[in-house]
Amino acid sequence: MLLIVYHSATGGTRAMAEAALHGARAEGQDRLLHAAEAGPADLEGAGGYLFAAPENLASLAGVMKDFFDRTYYPVLDRLQGRPYAAMVCAGSDGQGAARQIARIATGWRLREVAPPLIVCTRAQTPEAILAPKTIPEPDLARCRELGAALAAGLALGIF
Ligand SMILES: Cc1cc2nc3c(=O)[nH]c(=O)nc-3n(C[C@H](O)[C@H](O)[C@H](O)COP(=O)(O)O)c2cc1C
Secondary structure (H helix, E strand, O other): OEEEEEOOOOOHHHHHHHHHHHHHHHOOOOOEEEOOOOOHHHHHOOOEEEEEEEEEOOEEOHHHHHHHHHHOOOOOOOOOOOEEEEEEEEOOOOHHHHHHHHHHHHHOOOEEOOOOEEEEOOOOOHHHHHOOOOOOHHHHHHHHHHHHHHHHHHHHOOO
């Protein structure tokens, strides 16, 4: 089972995570949890992961970081070899958040099975940053495809 864990303040990452869920559902796999609701048992019970987060201040958004902080040690040495991928919603960069997820996943000995999918909303001013986000359809399609690919790989046991 594919577990998608996400956080979103202005809706961009949520739209990306829901698109990935849509793709995964088409392959018969789905579980979407907000970062604040997800815990160690959810991680242990899943076969693979899609982590989706905004980039804030060149880092993972705090709510997503808190998810990793709460779960990192309880599941350390229990997830080795499981596949994962990451999605980041950012204003203009996203690399810092993607790197942080990769380092955490390396500590868990997860296997990255797709490069990070970064969507930039081009929000620069305070007004634009705080406004609700609309993710363009081509980007949502990439998220759907990533969710479907992860789910299909898990279902077929090819990871
Ligand atoms: C406090 C704060 C800091 C941010 N810092 C960055 C940043 O360092 N790099 C970047 O590319 N975007 C940054 N952004 C922009 C967000 O990543 C962008 O608005 C994104 O769409 C948020 O995702 P969400 O709609 O899922 O909340 C920041 C936004 C906020 C609120």
